[in-house]
Amino acid sequence: MKRKIVGIRDVAQQAAVSIATVSRALNNPGSVRPEVRSRIDAAAEALGYIPDAAARALSSRRTRTIGAVIPTVDNAMFARGIEALQRHLSLQGYLLLLATSGYDPEVEYRQAQNMVSRGIDGLILRGDVHTEALRRLLATQRIPFINVGVYHPDRPYPSVGADNEMAAYRACRHLLDLGHRQIGMVAALSAHNDRASARVLGVRRALAEHGLELPARWLLEVPYHLDDARQAARALLALPEHPTALVCGNDVIAYGVLLEAERSGIRVPDDLSVMGFDDLEWSRHLRPSLTTMHLPTDEVWTRAGDYLMRTLGGQPAAMHHEVDASLVVRESTAPPRSPRRRAKAPGG
Template structure:
């Protein structure tokens, strides 16, 4: 059976009326090729349907132009803005992004990292700073440029761009305490393998402990990052007789579920209960009533992390650990108010 012949670099060169070396130079060092020549080559690429074989380039020690991003989940809005910003910025810098998810399983994350490295990625973006020691060791042994996003730590093992999630938890809890609430519940996801949630929870609990707040066990809700599951968990609490006057959620996905549960249970926010989240995700300002939250500036995190990863790839001889703390912003909306 005859196999269809795809266009190669020689076909592009012939079509553009230049040498194959000029075509290669236009791909790898466009600043060294005249704009008019680059335009001719680009048109020839489009006319012939030529696709570069980056894998072959990587095998021969040349750049693949590809970076990896491993995130816990794509199931909800938690990381969507960050991924979009990270991807768009990298694309503008000439890189293609490969995305993988590990479902909050850090052992699976290690396997995914090995697989991406086998595909000759030039750098990797990770979420948070809680990873298997084997993951850190692999990055160090391979000297792989890496940036952790979403969480900031002054002593991080790799470069990071993110916010201080402990402070985010403190901000949310301080607002509730300042509103006069002392009967306070919490709704958080499991914290194993999730340093963001663990840090926020510590921040919340430290503020509440200092304020003399003791949370009954049945007001300590555990729920996955799911509006429907958070709603179900909160309904069980809100339909009872002994209610808190405020609920602090570990992020806006859980908080939105809590708002829907309160409404279904016949509670009026914030008269009967105040609810606050963390994140300021899509929909938090639009739901009725609007959700009080701590804004994590995910767009800025994604953009700055992409630029940092680009720098780490481009300057291997100056690959220091860089840490950038992105400011948090408290946003008071209509789901919280003074204790009645």
Template sequence: MRDGPPGVGRQVGMRDVASRAGVSIATVSRFINDPETLSPDMRARVEDAVRALGYIRHGAARALSMRRSHAIGAIIPTVDNPTRASKVAALQKHCRENGYNVLLALSEYDLDLELQQCRNLVEAGADGLMLEGGLHHPELYELLESRNIVFVNTIVYDPASPYPNIGFDNRGMARRLAEHLLDLGHTEFGVISGPRGSNDRARERVEGVHRALAKKGLPLPAERVVERPYRVAEGRLGLKTLMELPSPPTAVICGNDVLAFGAILEAQALGYDVPGDVSIAGFDDLDWASQLPPGLTTIALPAPKVGLLAARYLLETLAGKAMPHATEVEVRLIRRGSTGPAPKRG
């Protein structure tokens, strides 16, 4: 099994990588175990060969040859959001009940880092992966498909996607939240979004607000869409930026509840009444949403259900059963005290 070209009856080995990169096996070993000892040019040559050949370290190759490690990988952006944590907890519970362990990795909203974390989980022998969102590095999909590793995207619902997914219609629920505010008479909107560059969920929520307003012939100028990281302090900065505009919005939709909490605190600190002067809404329905005065209007996202469905999809697919390609999980609009009728101006 050690003879023959890569991909024919055997796993790609270090010898193949060395041959393709034009270096010694010892250099490949240093790349794997102590890459900082190599020059940038040498690291790049070996890395190009590793990617081209789809090389996986021998320990993982042995795990893969056994067909099952009984481990499921999960890659999520961060662990500081309770909604995301509840999704992983539900995944782990179902996996544990069925004899599988869960391996967790963080991407930090960085597609290159997510790709590396995916390689790490593959090398650790993960049988399947739960991913978040539908936007990933192209090489990530290539790696998983070349290794026949089962995976599912979560928190997104897209029947037209070529990749399996379980989650929410992010455009649709943002449109629904905007329509709630339109029904209250608001015409001046602002958005405090999470960074959209590598986050398709954030991007689609902004698009959903755009569509709802466009249907009513209303604009959403670029200066009224503020991008901030998902932290309370950043929500405060976002709200301050919007309210300093010559014509500030009377309705602000935030990318999640954490940003919305910050926005409410800043509005109150600036002397604005919520919702008398400005209505504020978010997404998630975190525990604080019903407790922080005046109560946050939000879209409740049943993340534990997504985690459970993702676990079922992965384990049933590994067992050879056919599963739905795309599954939409319903959300709920919860109206609370942070949204009210648009104030009269002028």
């Protein structure tokens, strides 16, 4: 059965507007009054009109496609951010093209190459650990990009995110203010992950201000998985002298620590305070609920989309934007017990 071809002229006639008005509504929805845009949308839907992306790309030299390369989809924060970004781009008539890198800069470069070959207009990258080849590619192809999840106003590359070092510093300060002096950390893998390494630096800085250190035996790096976090917590809690408080690289790692503490008979927060990072949905429902650093994920990703759309539209856009990471105090942190009353660590 031959498919009926519906063109822009048919939509204009159905909506009782000019062809130029339909074109503006499709290519730049914000330039058309909402009531007119609604009428055009209704006409297009009734007729089954679908814009020819290839023809639009040839005429405007734009595909209205934004690419994003993230480390993994197996992370609730990334999933939430991508959902917010896609929803925001869709309202402006943009398509999101997604790929993963597995925290490997070379894989990220190859994925970006694939996206460029498919005509993306702009690119969103996670963090600021990229190959020089990728930076050259984007520069020579004149493709605007932005780093999300970091705030680096001293660098020439656009960024939107929290100051991860300062956020971790504030998390550790909360534990110090409670009276903890034996503080350890279960961090995320720092290789090719500038957010994770910055958080370790923040904890070290807070401890140093109190004349304390982060001993090597109390710092473990793990992937963002529950099993790995539990194994790390098991190793730390089995030490003859274990920390009274742990800062975790993110909430998922903190969940693993909480589970292992329960299994080991260590009470949170009586025997061990646990600090998370991200403020995932489950964090406030746990018992004990998780003290954590809240990051406005939706805002970070939508601002990244705004930056690219404004840049592509020739509008001014701030290169760097910092979002606030706020401390959310819940049940998993409390002042340390006195040494005489503290339960003996397993294996101690």
